Amino acid sequence: xxxxxxxxxxxxxxxxxxxxxxxxxxxxxxxxxxxxxxxxxxxxxxxxxxxxxxxxxxxxxxxxxxxxxxxxxxxxxxxxxxxxxxxxxxxxxxxxxxxxxxxxxxxxxxxxxxxxxxxxxxxxxxxxxxxxxxxxxxxxxxxxxxxxxxxxxxxxxxxxxxxxxxxxxxxxxxxxxxxxxxxxxxxxxxxxxxxxxxxxxxxxxxxxxxxxxxxxxxxxxxxxxxxxxxxxxxxxxxxxxxxxxxxxxxxxxxxxxxxxxxxxxxxxxxxxxxxxxxxxxxxxxxxxxxxxxxxxxxxxxxxxxxxxxxxxxxxxxxxxxxxxxxxxxxxxxxxxxxxxxxxxxxxxxxxxxxxxxxxxxxxxxxxxxxxxxxxxxxxxxxxxxxxxxxxxxxxxxxxxxxxxxxxxxxxxxxxxxxxxxxxxxxxxxxxxxxxxxxxxxxxxxxxxxxxxxxxxxxxxxxxxxxxxxxxxxxxxxxxxxxxxxxxxxxxxxxxxxxxxxxxxxxxxxxxxxxxxxxxxxxxxxxxxxxxxxxxxxxxxxxxxxxxxxxxxxxxxxxxxxxxxxxxxxxxxxxxxxxxxxxxxxxxxxxxxxxxxxxxxxxxxxxxxxxxxxxxxxxxxxxxxxxxxxxxxxxxxxxxxxxxxxxxxxxxxxxxxxxxxxxxxxxxxxxxxxxxxxxxxxxxxxxxxxxxxxxxxxxxxxxxxxxxxxxxxxx
Numbered sequence: 001x002x003x004x005x006x007x008x009x010x011x012x013x014x015x016x017x018x019x020x021x022x023x024x025x026x027x028x029x030x031x032x033x034x035x036x037x038x039x040x041x042x043x044x045x046x047x048x049x050x051x052x053x054x055x056x057x058x059x060x061x062x063x064x065x066x067x068x069x070x071x072x073x074x075x076x077x078x079x080x081x082x083x084x085x086x087x088x089x090x091x092x093x094x095x096x097x098x099x100x101x102x103x104x105x106x107x108x109x110x111x112x113x114x115x116x117x118x119x120x121x122x123x124x125x126x127x128x129x130x131x132x133x134x135x136x137x138x139x140x141x142x143x144x145x146x147x148x149x150x151x152x153x154x155x156x157x158x159x160x161x162x163x164x165x166x167x168x169x170x171x172x173x174x175x176x177x178x179x180x181x182x183x184x185x186x187x188x189x190x191x192x193x194x195x196x197x198x199x200x201x202x203x204x205x206x207x208x209x210x211x212x213x214x215x216x217x218x219x220x221x222x223x224x225x226x227x228x229x230x231x232x233x234x235x236x237x238x239x240x241x242x243x244x245x246x247x248x249x250x251x252x253x254x255x256x257x258x259x260x261x262x263x264x265x266x267x268x269x270x271x272x273x274x275x276x277x278x279x280x281x282x283x284x285x286x287x288x289x290x291x292x293x294x295x296x297x298x299x300x301x302x303x304x305x306x307x308x309x310x311x312x313x314x315x316x317x318x319x320x321x322x323x324x325x326x327x328x329x330x331x332x333x334x335x336x337x338x339x340x341x342x343x344x345x346x347x348x349x350x351x352x353x354x355x356x357x358x359x360x361x362x363x364x365x366x367x368x369x370x371x372x373x374x375x376x377x378x379x380x381x382x383x384x385x386x387x388x389x390x391x392x393x394x395x396x397x398x399x400x401x402x403x404x405x406x407x408x409x410x411x412x413x414x415x416x417x418x419x420x421x422x423x424x425x426x427x428x429x430x431x432x433x434x435x436x437x438x439x440x441x442x443x444x445x446x447x448x449x450x451x452x453x454x455x456x457x458x459x460x461x462x463x464x465x466x467x468x469x470x471x472x473x474x475x476x477x478x479x480x481x482x483x484x485x486x487x488x489x490x491x492x493x494x495x496x497x498x499x500x501x502x503x504x505x506x507x508x509x510x511x512x513x514x515x516x517x518x519x520x521x522x523x524x525x526x527x528x529x530x531x532x533x534x535x536x537x538x539x540x541x542x543x544x545x546x547x548x549x550x551x552x553x554x555x556x557x558x559x560x561x562x563x564x565x566x567x568x569x570x571x572x573x574x575x576x577x578x579x580x581x582x583x584x585x586x587x588x589x590x591x592x593x594x595x596x597x598x599x600x601x602x603x604x605x606x607x608x609x610x611x612x613x614x615x616x617x618x619x620x621x622x623x624x625x626x627x628x629x630x631x632x633x634x635x636x637x638x639x640x641x642x643x644x645x646x647x648x649x650x651x652x653x654x655x656x657x658x659x660x661x662x663x664x665x666x667x668x669x670x671x672x673x674x675x676x677x678x679x680x681x682x683x684x685x686x687x688x689x690x691x692x693x694x695x696x697x698x699x700x701x702x703x704x705x706x707x708x709x710x711x712x713x714x
């Protein structure tokens with residue numbers, strides 16, 4: 001039986017009203033102070049305060065604020081540490097969920113994805129937003145009524161035995177760790193931009209803010225920090241987009257002029273597709289791709305030839321007493337050659353992929369308004385391309401929707417509200433706060449693309465905007481420009497821009513004061529930190545509560561459990577920071593992979609556990625393994641980074657043309673099929689379990705107090 005500390009403590013209507021009133025008072029003053037802080041920094045910038053100091057002040061002020069909340073909210077009480085005492089009002093829980101949800105991928109990566117992929121990027125918005133409908137109708141109220149602290153708790157209680165619980169813990173750690181690596185990677189990018197420090201050092205600076213919040217106060221500290229972080233990130237996101245909208249159209253509502261600017265972008269795309277200089281650059285890259293393809297046929301011989309050619313050039317320059325700059329350049333080119341055939345293969349494959357993209361119109365990007373690749377009325381190849389593109393769009397929407405409804409760090413937020421009714425209200429508030437950003441991201445992508453296509457492309461290299469030089473220094477892999485055809489003018493295909501900087505660079509692109517750039521970076525940091533806090537707490541809670549307390553030492557004291565959770569949180573955070581420092585993959589892939597993993601591992605077991613009394617523990621256990629295993633297997637076979645990680649050399653064979661980012665589309669039905677088949681072939685669950693399912697689904701029912709284990713947390 002759960003201890004008294006783990007139970008719900010009923011709150012009177014007066015107590016709830018007083019608590020909410022106090023929160024309103026605190027956050028009103030916080031909002032006013034935040035505005036005053038921004039105005040003061042803007043005034044100091046006009047008086048000559050350097051950009052480096054502005055970035056440092058933003059970093060120290062925001063991280064210090066979050067850490068301060070963590071210190072003030074420190075606790076050793078289990079209910080406070082794991083579920084914030086189950087007394088968070090619906091509106092504030094919705095705001096905290098919004099911050100928890102709007103991760104580095106949403107804040108940093110979403111607008112960039114829309115910039116690079118156009119219409120197909122809307123799959124992320126549709127999937128992530130639609131997922132909350134599944135949360136509201138299928139999971140949140142039922143899980144809140146069930147009680148307890150974690151998703152593995154539900155699996156262990158519903159299906160009985162330690163096996164479903166242990167598999168739930170393993171799946172939660174796997175999904176959350178993948179997700180948190182992406183957040184810490186984003187923290188490194190933003191901190192490096194704010195302070196100018198190296199990316200690797202930026203990761204560990206940001207990590208300090210994460211740990212000071214979640215380490216001391218658990219879910220209580222995380223909740224109130226996330227409300228604070230939401231206010232920072234939503235202001236940071238909206239301000240530059242509104243400014244760009246006013247600058248380009250005079251209308252301060254970017255969502256309203258989105259279509260108008262898209263028409264201009266489409267017209268400019270047609271001009272660039274026919275431009276003679278653009279065609280010249282594309283031809284150069286096409287030739288480069290052909291040369292790289294030839295090298296890949298015999299990489300060993302090609303590497304020896306490159307080395308001999310570079311050595312000969314260096315010797316000739318030295319023999320003819322050439323300028324030192326030329327000699328240094330030749331020496332650097334020789335030293336930069338791959339050291340082995342394997343290294344050459346890796347480098348040349350990446351370069352060939354880039355050259356292939358740049359040999360196509362619009363830098364390899366599809367026309368922004370084009371729905372799908374190919375043509376349903378064209379020849380066989382065009383029709384096939386259209387079908388594959390549409391399948392991938394729908395598969396991604398499916399994976400993101402189902403993954404949203406199954407992510408443990410999101411579902412656990414609905415354990416923190418006082419009642420089932422407020423769990424439903426909380427989902428509605430969450431959706432409202434999230435939509436504020438999601439309806440703005442498409443407009444931002446189009447506004448930035450308009451700026452780049454009309455004001456940057458065609459500019460002489462010696463007159464390029466300062467933001468291009470600044471971001472090239474932060475990370476050349478995110479932004480670089482090279483005069484390939486030596487005409488001194490920037491063509492679109494001579495510019496390499498990563499999606500991760502579209503939002504962060506938006507203020508500079510729009511010509512806003514640097515204070516706004518600092519604010520946007522602080523908003524991105526808030527988004528990454530808020531999600532990282534929730535994810536790390538989910539992992540630590542699973543290890544300390546579900547493994548240690550529920551499976552190893554049921555008599556462990558509350559203080560010991562909370563202490564163990566803090567130790568686990570520290571270990572996991574350092575491990576995730578180490579992995580992120582190696583830049584394993586782009587933010588959006590890591591996040592999307594986590595959604596596929598969560599969808600395949602949890603969604604079948606959770607929904608069948610709530611709505612089908614016949615589902616058994618063995619069926620759920622095998623379903624989790626089969627669903628997650630299928631998803632991981634497909635990613636290992638088809639995703640470049642994972643192929644290299646597991647040393648897979650066989651040719652990539654996509655199933656029905658589905659990209660690895662949507663691997664969950666195979667794992668989810670496998671999970672459902674296995675649970676249903678095994679449950680029908682095994683003994684029915686105990687009557688007490690079926691009684692529990694009825695109780696959770698139907699509000700008017702009660703559950704027997706004599707039922708083994710009781711209803712945790714109720």
